[in-house]
Amino acid sequence: MFDPPRPVWVDMVAAGVAGGFIPANTVPLRVRTAGARLEQRMQGWQHAWLNCSDGRWVAVVSVRVSSANEQSHASIPLTVAAGAIRPAEQSTTKDEP
Template structure:
């Protein structure tokens, strides 16, 4: 993903990582206000299931030009019925990611 990113040793802005984390998805991907009992069953079962807090894998920290940090995280997503799966790469504010110990993910 970062093959063409300049890697300065004097002023590094990219820190590759591989660490389990908890991702706060509630701010970036908030739930809809639709009532579940008003949705067709095929939508409820076949749609992507996103919880407010999900396990993920931190793959990098990237420094923004304003000095703040962005966490680059991979999430394994699935449909509510577990028949469909996809990996999502999210770029999130640092505050939306927290470390996870190996037992909790």
């Protein structure tokens, strides 16, 4: 557990949350303006490491997302592969597996 959560960069493509290209003219205007804006790399906060029974490590993180028009916001919890995050600041201790 990280108390307080540590700042990280989350590769949203590696996390399977963002990616791919959809032409703008195929998405309704309502969705383009009010839908969640997910970038390839987003600031997040790591809450914990989870060691899976198969030996893999996954990170428990949260990412704050905003709608494209900035009218709504939400903090979304994610469990992502260890390789999908990087520390957002240099630390002097090694907290990663």
